[in-house]
Amino acid sequence: MPQLVLDNVSVHYEGQAAVERVSINVAKGDFVVLVGRSGCGKTSLLNVAAGLVEPVRGSASIAGRPITAPGPDRAVVFQNDALFPWLTARENVAFALRLRGVPPGERARRADELLKLVKLDGAGDKRIWELSGGMRQRVGLARALAAEPEFLLLDEPLGALDALTRERMQTTLLDLWTASQVGVLMVTHGIEEALVLATRIVVLAPGPGRVVRIFETGFSRRYATGEAIRSIKADPAFAAARGELTDAIFEGEAA
Numbered sequence: 132m133p134q135l136v137l138d139n140v141s142v143h144y145e146g147q148a149a150v151e152r153v154s155i156n157v158a159k160g161d162f163v164v165l166v167g168r169s170g171c172g173k174t175s176l177l178n179v180a181a182g183l184v185e186p187v188r189g190s191a192s193i194a195g196r197p198i199t200a201p202g203p204d205r206a207v208v209f210q211n212d213a214l215f216p217w218l219t220a221r222e223n224v225a226f227a228l229r230l231r232g233v234p235p236g237e238r239a240r241r242a243d244e245l246l247k248l249v250k251l252d253g254a255g256d257k258r259i260w261e262l263s264g265g266m267r268q269r270v271g272l273a274r275a276l277a278a279e280p281e282f283l284l285l286d287e288p289l290g291a292l293d294a295l296t297r298e299r300m301q302t303t304l305l306d307l308w309t310a311s312q313v314g315v316l317m318v319t320h321g322i323e324e325a326l327v328l329a330t331r332i333v334v335l336a337p338g339p340g341r342v343v344r345i346f347e348t349g350f351s352r353r354y355a356t357g358e359a360i361r362s363i364k365a366d367p368a369f370a371a372a373r374g375e376l377t378d379a380i381f382e383g384e385a386a
C-alpha cells in the first residue's frame with residue numbers, strides 16, 4: 132500500500148527553525164489531521180508533502196519515491212481555492228480532466244459525475260461567481276478529485292465557511308473519503324472538526340514546530356460504517372476525546 136511519509140522533517144525559513152524533526156505517515160485510507168497553535172508548522176508540513184517546500188533535513192516520499200515537486204499523485208485544496216471565476220463549475224472540473232489527458236468527449240460527463248459526488252448536481256452550468264462559499268469549496272474538491280490523486284492535501288479547506296455549511300461539508304468530505312479511499316492529510320483549527328474527520332490526529336506545538344501527541348481516533352470510521360454524526364457527537368467518548376485533545380493543544384502554553 133503506497134504511503135506518504137514525512138521522515139524526521141525539519142523546515143527552516145531564512146535560517147530560522149519552523150519545524151524540527153517531525154515524522155508523519157499517511158497510508159491510503161488514512162485521514163490524518165494536523166492541529167496545533169498558530170505557528171506550529173502545520174502549513175509548512177503540508178507544503179513539504181505537496182512538494183512546495185523543501186526540508187533542510189529529513190525526507191518526504193510516496194511509496195519510497197522522493198517528493199521533490201507537486202505531482203499528479205497529490206491534490207492540494209487551500210482555504211480560498213483559486214477557481215476560474217469566469218468558467219462554470221463544470222468547466223472548472225473539466226479543466227483538471229483536460230490536464231489529466233481525458234478526451235474532450237468524456238470530460239463533461241465525468242465532470243458531472245464528480246459534481247454529483249460533492250452534491251452539486253444541477254449546478255454544473257453556474258459560473259463560479261454565482262455560487263456560495265460552500266458550493267465553491269465543493270467545486271474545488273471535485274476539481275481536486277478529477278486528478279484521481281492517491282493523496283488529498285487539505286489546508287483549512289472549510290475555514291472560510293459559516294458554521295452550518297462547515298458541518299455539512301464535513302460529512303461531504305467523509306463521504307468522498309469513504310468512496311475514494313484516498314489518503315488525506317489535512318490542517319484544521321477546529322478541534323471538533325479534527326475529531327469528526329480523523330483516523331489519526333497529530334498535535335503539534337510551536338517554537339519550533341514539533342509533535343507533542345498523536346491520537347488514534349475512530350469516530351470517522353464509525354461514520355463510514357453507517358453511524359450518524361449526531362449520534363457520534365452525543366457519545367460521552369466524543370466529549371472526553373475533545374477535552375483530551377484541547378488539553379494537548381494548549382499544554383505548555385504560558386497562562
Ligand SMILES: Nc1ncnc2c1ncn2[C@@H]1O[C@H](COP(=O)(O)OP(=O)(O)OP(=O)(O)O)[C@@H](O)[C@H]1O
Pocket residue numbers: 144145149167168169170171172173174175176340
Ligand atoms: N514563507 C515563509 N517565510 C518565513 N517564515 C515563514 C514562512 N512560512 C512560515 N513561516 C514561519 O514558520 C512558522 C510556521 O508557520 P506555518 O504557517 O507552517 O504554521 P501554521 O501552524 O500553519 O500556522 P497557522 O495556524 O497560523 O496557519 C511560523 O513561525 C511562520 O512565521
